[in-house]
Amino acid sequence: MQIRRMVSWGLVPILLVMALFLAPGGASAHERRTLPGGKYQAVVGFLNEPAIESQANGLDLTVTDLTQKDANGNGVPVMGLEKTLKAQVLVPNGAKKDLTLTARFGLPGKYGAYFVPTAPGTYMYHLFGQINDQSIDETFTSGPGRFNDVDSLASVQFPNQVTVPANLQSQLDSAKSSANTARLFGIAGLIVGILGLAAGGVAITRRPARLGGTNGAARS
Numbered sequence: 001m002q003i004r005r006m007v008s009w010g011l012v013p014i015l016l017v018m019a020l021f022l023a024p025g026g027a028s029a030h031e032r033r034t035l036p037g038g039k040y041q042a043v044v045g046f047l048n049e050p051a052i053e054s055q056a057n058g059l060d061l062t063v064t065d066l067t068q069k070d071a072n073g074n075g076v077p078v079m080g081l082e083k084t085l086k087a088q089v090l091v092p093n094g095a096k097k098d099l100t101l102t103a104r105f106g107l108p109g110k111y112g113a114y115f116v117p118t119a120p121g122t123y124m125y126h127l128f129g130q131i132n133d134q135s136i137d138e139t140f141t142s143g144p145g146r147f148n149d150v151d152s153l154a155s156v157q158f159p160n161q162v163t164v165p166a167n168l169q170s171q172l173d174s175a176k177s178s179a180n181t182a183r184l185f186g187i188a189g190l191i192v193g194i195l196g197l198a199a200g201g202v203a204i205t206r207r208p209a210r211l212g213g214t215n216g217a218a219r220s
Contacts (some may be wrong), residue, residue: 002169006160012125015195024148027149029045029046029049030043030044030045030060030145031043031044031140031146033138034066034142035131035134035136035138037134039062039065039066039067039134040063040064040065040066040078040131040134040136040214041061041063041066041075041139042061042063042127043060043061043062043063044059044061044125044127044147045060045147045148046058046059046060046147046150047059047112047114049147049148050126050148050151050156051117051123051148051149051150051151052117052150052151052152052153052155052156053117053118053119053150053152053153054074054116054117054118054161055116055117055153056114056116057114057115057116057117057150058099058112058114058115059089059099059111059112059113059125060100060110060111060112061078061087061101061110061111061112061113061125061127062109062110062111062198063077063078063109063111063131064076064078064083064109065077065078065079076109077108077109077110077182078109078131078132079099079103079108079109079156080103081103081111081129082101082102082103082111084126084129084130084131084132085101085111085127085128085129085130085131085136086098086101086127086129087099087101087113087125087126087127087166088125088126089113089115089121089123089124089125089126090123090125090126090139091119091121091123091124091126091178092121092122092124096126097115099113099114099115100114101113104120106108115197117150117168119150120149120150120151120152120153121149121150122141122142122143122149123141123142123149123150124139124140124141124142125140126138127139127140157173
C-alpha cells in the first residue's frame, strides 16, 4: 500500500506537466494576412507579448507560401527575405524608425527586427520590398483583432510604480555633454599648468647666466 501511494503521488507532477502541454493554448496576438495575389501569407506582431514600454521588443514576422504545402498541410516557409524586404515601425504622431530585418536562427520563414518601444499606445509596421518575384507594400497596425498595443510600464509594476522620465534620453545627453565640457576644461587646465612649469623652468635656467654676465662686467 505504501509503495502504491508513493507511486500515485509521484505521478501527480507528471500529469500536471502533461496537462499544461496538452491543454489548448490561446491564440497568439498576431495579425494573419493573405497578401495581394493570394500566394503569400504574413503573420505580424510583437516578438514579446504583452509588449511593455521601455522593454526590449521588436517585429515578429512569419511569411509562408500558400501555393506549396508541407507534410502537415501548412504553407511552406519563405526564406531569404532579410535581403529583399525592408521594415519600419511607426506611431500615430508620424515618428518612424527604419528597422533591420534579420532571419531568426533555426526558425525557417521567421524574421525579427529589434527596438525598444518608449511610449504606450498604437504601433504600426510597414513592410515593403520583394517576396521573391512579388512586390510588397503593406502596413500592419496594432489594435483589437490584430496584435496588441504597447502597454504602459506602470500597468505591470508591483508593488511600487517607478516612473521612467519621458526626457530620459535628453537628460543622459545633457549629462554626457557636461562631462565632456568638464573634461575639456580639465585638459585645458593641465596644459596651462604644464606651460607654466615650462616657462618657470626656462626662467630659472636663464637667470644665473644673466647674473654671471653682470658680475663679469662689474669686475672689469
